[in-house]
Amino acid sequence: MAIERFLILDDNTGNTLFFEMLLKELGFSNITISPTGDDALIQADKNHIQFYIVAWELRGMPGTIFVQKARSKKKRRFVPCIIYSKRMAPDDVKLTKDLGFTNILSLPFDRQQVKEMITSIVNFESNIDPRENQLRKIEMYVWDGSPGEAYKMFTDDLFKPGPYQTRALLAATEVFMGLAKIEKAEKCVNDALRNAPDNNRAVQLKARILSRRGHHDEAITILEKLVQASPKNISNKINLGSAYIEADRHDEARRVFSDVMGEDPNNQDCKDQLATLAFKEGDFSLAEQLIAETENGNELARAFNNLAISQVAKGDFDKGIITYNNAMRMLADKARLYLLQYNLGLAYRKKGALEKSLHELASSYTSEPTFEKAYVAIARVVQELKAKGVKPEPKLIRDVKQARELAKKSA
Structure with a gap:
């Protein structure tokens, strides 16, 4: 260029x-x-x-x-x-x-x-060095919420010792996090930290993985140290606030975000986290206002998805379903929704609403035909419907088959 x-x-x-x-x-x-x-x-x-x-x-x-x-x-x-x-x-x-x-x-x-x-x-x-160009494309796929596409672009030479190795390991960490392969993500970030123990991005990702595993106190301790060491780094503060939200320490999250907004009143990343907090507390109107101009829709989709998953896991199917529907409404033009649709389909299945489950699973699969989990879930729900004497909606089945054929041809 x-x-x-x-x-x-x-x-x-x-x-x-x-x-x-x-x-x-x-x-x-x-x-x-x-x-x-x-x-x-x-x-x-x-x-x-x-x-x-x-x-x-x-x-x-x-x-x-x-x-x-x-x-x-x-x-x-x-x-x-x-x-x-x-x-x-x-x-x-x-x-x-x-x-x-x-x-x-x-x-x-x-x-x-x-x-x-x-x-x-x-x-x-x-x-531009071909490896630099390759990494930039991978990082943009991650940004766009397409970890599967990013994964396809990795080659062995990116991970050889040299100037690109640590960066490739960190990109792989984010890709595996996006694919919900947390053990592989943790291995990659640990390898990156062995190369560069003080790499700020690596330490942030390590804390995010700990948070996702439920090790909230450990994640928060790491991020608090980052903020103390580099108080002008806004991303450190936003990651700390996010970890507080994950740990249900909402007042401390608000304190951190208030500090960020004092430095940068229009910081959209901070607004996104405040939206996550509002969403978690059930203030969907405020959440929608805060994310009006977000470019981080895919990250928000992940956060909202995790919240709904926890609600469904507790047996509160209706609350989880409301959370999924609100999330998809707010993020309709801001994120890829196939994971939300997939988990909404699973929630309907657990509730016993099999026809609604099939509809959401089909929407998930047809929007992302490489998402095999959705296809497997569709097959199960179809069998359950037939066992109850209910014929699945023919159009949904045709759409799924067509998407699968197209995916095979483009593979």
Whole structure:
């Protein structure tokens, strides 16, 4: 990908002029200048920016917040960035390390150093290593809630010792979590931590796995230490708040999210977690308001799914069914719903509503024909209906068969 569109974020005109002139000397003319982080986020989308040059010290939204918000959107995930600062505090240095930023400049600028850094980044992005490109595609599938597609893209060479191994292990961790293969996810993240014990993403994922296993206190302890070590890292705080929700420590979750919203009032990840909390407490109206602009629908679907599963497991079928239906209504255009539909079908089956069960299972399978669990469940429900003398709806059976044939042809 050829980089052509740059954005310079600074409220100091001397600095912006320096970078503008330098970029023009390097042959680049498509340059956007933003004096504030809020404006920069708007311009990044409007002008399809491909490269950020960011002042760390800013009035209004500081660089610490901008770089995290810039990376939080799918389309900005891999945009390269240069950060410059008069003098970074230890907390700032830790944050840049957590986020994987290595292109950092100190004022006053060394003109040749800046030129070489920009040229090096542009060349890297223009001639991306095939493994880098492969990992980016895998990570985007994970983001989109398609762990099955991501899994198909893994190859042995990604996991060989070298610069991509840890990142590949972390991507595999998230893929296996998405596929509900927690033991495999845990093995991958443990391997990553052996390579890089201080890798922030690896530690976050380890805590998430512990939380999912029900080891809430251990997960919370890990995340509290992360927040203490890197207090400017918003994702650490949001993960801690999420762990508090999983542990039913709702007041502590609210405290953490209040802190995040004080730093970044429009943080959508934080709103998503507040929505999860509202959803868990039965305030579906508030939950819907909070996730109005979410890009994390698939992660929310997982959280809502787990809540409904626990309700059904306790024998409260009606409550679980209401939870599933509310989740699917809220996330209709924001997430892939096949897992919610599948588990709703299972809930109806446990309740004895076999025809409704078949309808939801068929919807799950036809929307994701590689999801074999749904197909197996359909076969069981069809047998149970026939045993009761009830003929399954012919159209549903035709749709399922057609989806299966198409899946076989594309395999």
